[in-house]
Amino acid sequence: MPALPLTRRSIFAQAWPIMLGQTTVPLVGLVDTAVIGRTGDAAALAGVALGTTIINFIFWSFGFLRMGMTGMTAQAAGAGDRAETDALLVRGLAVGLSFGAVLIALQLALIPIAFHLLAGGADVDASARPYVAARFLGAPASLAVFAINGWLLGLGRTRAALALQIVMNLVNAGLDILFVWHFHWGARGVGLGTACAEWTALLVGLALVAPHLHALKDRASLFDRAKIRRLFAVNADIMIRTVALLLMFGWFTNAGARMGATTLAAQQVLMQAVGIVAFVLDGFAFTAESRVGHAIGGGSRRDLTRAIRLTGEFCLATAAIACVLIALFGRVGIDLLVTDPGVRAQAAALLPFVMLLPLIGTPAWLLDGVFIGATAGRALRNAAILSTVAYIATDLALRPWGAVGIWIALTASYVYRAVALGAFLPGLLAKVAREPA
Incomplete structure (x- = not known):
């Protein structure tokens, strides 16, 4: 793999798409707030806020799928090991999808615990619970996208990571408006919109990295015990x-x-x-x-x-x-x-x-x-x-x-x-x- 030049110009060229993509993250929360806020349902708005806190804590506990993937991918690329670079992508996707599936399976236990720790009152909890349940449907996609983003950032492909972020944000905003203002699904609609956006981002992300998924054929490299042990x-x-x-x-x-x-x-x-x-x-x-x-x-x-x-x-x-x-x-x-x-x-x-x-x-x-x-x-x-x-x-x-x-x-x-x-x-x-x- 070609080495990344270490100049101020190349550093800025790599950083600006990340900066632009990161500035869109608060806009998603702003859209969620505006869409539900315009309904005049204060309990639903508070429910989305409480539910977002819960989801962020649970999902970002797996943020290592982004951070660990970036470091390991960059090191493999720096060493010129293309096979390991591609294998890391497949391992990251497998871990993200697996942990996401586990979260869905455990949600009946996790959601009551979360609301016991962060109770917001009967009306707020009534809106927050369907929002959180809807967001759990996107858990496998969300965690798998963490891995794809980490892999892209590790290779310095920040424009592809930016494109992925923009797609997810646009789909999320559009579905929020459709589900809340047209179908009147309230806080649950906001959660479903975000979950659908995460699955859409996963499909787009898989399309972006498709040429590198051939590592699936090399089972010996994928399941190398030492490399999997280091990953975990x-x-x-x-x-x-x-x-x-x-x-x-x-x-x-x-x-x-x-x-x-x-x-x-x-x-x-x-x-x-x-x-x-x-x-x-x-x-x-x-x-x-x-x-x-x-x-x-x-x-x-x-x-x-x-x-x-x-x-x-x-x-x-x-x-x-x-x-x-x-x-x-x-x-x-x-x-x-x-x-x-x-x-x-x-x-x-x-x-x-x-x-x-x-x-x-x-x-x-x-x-x-x-x-x-x-x-x-x-x-x-x-x-x-x-x-x-x-x-x-x-x-x-x-x-x-x-x-x-x-x-x-x-x-x-x-x-x-x-x-x-x-x-x-x-x-x-x-x-x-x-x-x-």
Whole structure:
């Protein structure tokens, strides 16, 4: 496979489709909210919000299918092993479809547990349950698409990944409108629309990667025990890492709820900006995954350090721009999103934390990409656990500080994660062969 050039131009060319695709992710939630919100059914809207929280936690616990696939595919490609690159795709699809089928089979147990832990009241639960049940129908497709996306990103085929994202989002929006506004299926219609969009994306994704599915014929390579064992070892560590971070953000949401509706609402408004910045920076973090994986697969320490430096430059520049934009337009955005004076005042008071978060969070986001590309699952796992524990301890210690303490703890969590991952970086570099003289 041809090597990816390590230049600023090529880095940006690889990153911009990811950035564009990632910015469409919040738009899907916006469409879901608008479609159900226009019906005037507040319980249905709240049900979709609660149901989305549940589904995101369950489905993204399997996010390793995207992250682990990117790193392993990039390394195989960097080593010039085309057979293993194609075999990884088939293994990822098999694992995604299998785990998705297991989720469908276990939904009768998982859904009651989820609603016991996140009860939203009788009316809200009544709308959320059919939404969640409908979303479970798309579980195999959703997890298989994780694998396809990870494989495409590992090869640097970001435009194909963008096309897949756009198809899924357009189908989702169209079916939401059809099922909710025409058939009046409410929250269940939103869930069915998303599930159908996920199956559509899987079909399109299979069409995109069809030439590489010939690995199905080579059963000996597909079922190589050592390679399958490595696949599950790396992915198990990344799964633990993902769950730890999901728990951390769940704690953050609960901390806001503990302070009352005004604080929670202000927190939700501000997290929209944080989410958008994170999605944009993911363009360079995902690119780092691919470039680091290629460098490690090729055994080049020079390419590894250059990949980290170039993607780091873009991350820091983008974060600085984001800080300036939030400083200039943050108050305007708050006023556009909410009308309640109390929520506006609370959000404005906490806005400085959001202004600083892009720069403070950049090292953690970038290092995540570096270690995912290196398939250093143990480092990712340990760093996530340590930073989550440290975050919770900080939040508990700062409870007397109220909402300010909540945001100090969140900001500190990014520092904890960057420091923890940074401690593993010298060991990662030492494992890669030095460039020959």
